Amino acid sequence: MTSVPRLLWAPAALAWLLVAIPVAGLVVRVDWPNFLGLVTTPSALAALRLSLETGLATMVLCLVLGGPLAVVLARSSLPGLPFVRSVVLLPLVLPPVVGGLTLLFLFGRTGPLGSFLDREFGITIPFSTTAVVLAQTFVAMPFLVVSLEGALRTAGERYEAVAATLGASPATTLWRVTVPVVLPGLMSGSVLAFARALGEFGATITFAGSLEGTTRTLPLFIYLESESDLDGAVAMSLVLVVVAILVIVVSRTRDLR
Amino acid sequence: MRTRFRSALMVGAAAVLGLALTACGGSDSGSGQSTQAQAPARTLTVSAAASLTSVYQQLGTEFQNANPGTTVTFNFGGSDSLAQQVVQGAPADVLATASSKTMNTAVQAGKIQGEPVVYATNTLQIAVAPNNPKGITDLASLNRPGIVSVVCAPAVPCGAAAEAAEKAAGVTLTPASEEQDVKGVLNRVQTGNADAGLVYVTDVRSTQGKVQGLDFPQASAQGAVQSYPIGVVNGSQNADLAQSWISFVRGPQGTAALQQAGFVTK
Incomplete structure (x- = not known):
């Protein structure tokens, strides 16, 4: 263990406190005697349930779509890969509201894709749970792609090359060699995507709207509650913090192993 | 490894950007000091x-x-x-x-x-697209099949007003979304994602014709006027x-x- 320069201790402590103190403040502010009642109102439970369901759906969508994308980014040698990668990372730096607006302009009733779906199939995306999942996938996908691509690059291609010389087809190599090797990265990437989906707010409220049981996820519920019942908002915020901490702990322990 | 570092950078940059944007929020206080000496x-x-x-x-x-x-x-x-x-x-x-x-x-x-x-x-109006293509007439017509309507959530003032108007009209609306604020409702109508929404006269006026406002009798009901x-x-x-x-x-x-x-x- 190398020693840390003394100069770094103060800013390091400040950085930690900047995150820790507000969260601790939340715990202090909670109306503990009524906590259980506040977090089990039908509206709160509906929001929690919707958040967990859409978060899981988002995670699956990220795996099914983002997984292959990460493999392509890490293993193929297509020209223009840096450009492809920058586009995938865009939601990381874009304000989620902007993401929501772009989705609305595409899938909205007057948008090019939205009007087509409405006309041909009678499908309208805005104001539906599908819209919530789309918005969450938009913002959460880069987390999976980045983690998985990193894991793939760190693992290298040696095992895959050996498998190929032993006669394994590319598909067999992928399933029997690559996936097991990067499994920890895949897991932590999925968990991160789930966590990001759980906290998603801006894109969801802009694109999907806010209706109990259909589109009002936990963050939207908390924002609405903060307008009328601050105690309820604080209580549910704490629930969200606890879920987030659990998610981080789960993904970290996988990393350490 | 390089990618991992770069992705860490990206995440860091995103965080800093978020902070900077938030910090911009209330920065206009204290500017514009007067140079006049007498006052x-x-x-x-x-x-x-x-x-x-x-x-x-x-x-x-x-x-x-x-x-x-x-x-x-x-x-x-x-x-x-x-x-x-x-x-x-x-x-x-x-x-x-x-x-x-x-x-x-x-x-x-x-x-x-x-x-x-x-x-x-300030009183409520039903906001619709210009020339009222769906032929909306009153609160009850918002519940017609095929009409997508949007209101404010009951927890916020414009939603409470909408609820009071609904009560006076004996109508329970089935909105596609309950927005956080009245501008949210207005945007839904203005972008064509909703056919109608309950907003205030001032909101309709602020769009300068992009949205048409329809008066309805229950807008002056007890609790509906802001x-x-x-x-x-x-x-x-x-x-x-x-x-x-x-x-x-x-x-x-x-x-x-x-x-x-x-x-x-x-």
């Missing part, structure tokens, strides 16, 4: 409901012209947050909310000098100036600007 430079801080933004900004300029050396800075936001801020001791001289309920929060906390005055009201109270914050260092702001808003210039925006003045 002492004073700053009046007005916490006002978001729906007053354009009217108050216009009146702020006129007030500054009429009172050299005075700078008016605004803190626009949701009435509930503004009232909460005042209760928590935020440095404001004037509080102007968009509902009596939110003003009462501040009054009950002993944060308002005397009685707040209601100087304007009152705009204003009061001087207790402990204000500029109570006299705050009082002249209130007189100014209630005077001829204020009345004209409010009516122009669609408010009914009192």
Whole structure:
């Protein structure tokens, strides 16, 4: 263990406190005697349930779509890969509201894709749970792609090359060699995507709207509650913090192993 | 490894960007110091409901012209947050909310000098696309099959007003979304994602024809009309100036600007 320069201790402590103190403040502010009642109102439970369901759906969508994308980014040698990668990372730096607006302009009733779906199939995306999942996938996908691509690059291609010389087809190599090797990265990437989906707010409220049981996820519920019942908002915020901490702990322990 | 570092950088950059954007929020206070020597430079801080933004900004300029050396800075936001801020001791001289309920929060906390005055009201309209392509006529017609309607959530003032109007009409709307604020409703109608929404006359007026407003009888029902109270914050260092702001808003210039925006003045 190398020693840390003394100069770094103060800013390091400040950085930690900047995150820790507000969260601790939340715990202090909670109306503990009524906590259980506040977090089990039908509206709160509906929001929690919707958040967990859409978060899981988002995670699956990220795996099914983002997984292959990460493999392509890490293993193929297509020209223009840096450009492809920058586009995938865009939601990381874009304000989620902007993401929501772009989705609305595409899938909205007057948008090019939205009007087509409405006309041909009678499908309208805005104001539906599908819209919530789309918005969450938009913002959460880069987390999976980045983690998985990193894991793939760190693992290298040696095992895959050996498998190929032993006669394994590319598909067999992928399933029997690559996936097991990067499994920890895949897991932590999925968990991160789930966590990001759980906290998603801006894109969801802009694109999907806010209706109990259909589109009002936990963050939207908390924002609405903060307008009328601050105690309820604080209580549910704490629930969200606890879920987030659990998610981080789960993904970290996988990393350490 | 390189990618991992780069991705860490990206995440870090995103965080910093978020902070910077948030920090920009309230940076306009204290700017625009007057150079005139005869009058002492004073700053009046007005916490006002978001729906007053354009009217108050216009009146702020006129007030500054009429009172050299005075700078008016605004803190626009949701009435509930503004009232909460005042209760928590935020440095404001004037509080102007968009509902009596939110003003009462501040009054009950002993944060308002005397009685707040209601100087304007705002009524609901049904916002539809120009020329009303879906033939909306009244509240009940919003429930017709195939009509996508949007309202404010009952927890926020415009939603409570909508609920009162529904009650008066004996109609329970089935909206596609309950928005956080009235601008959210307006945007849904303006972008064509909703056929109709309940908003205020002032909101329809602010779109300059992009949205058409339909009057309906229950808009004047008990609880549906939005009152705009204003009061001087207790402990204000500029109570006299705050009082002249209130007189100014209630005077001829204020009345004209409010009516122009669609408010009914009192």
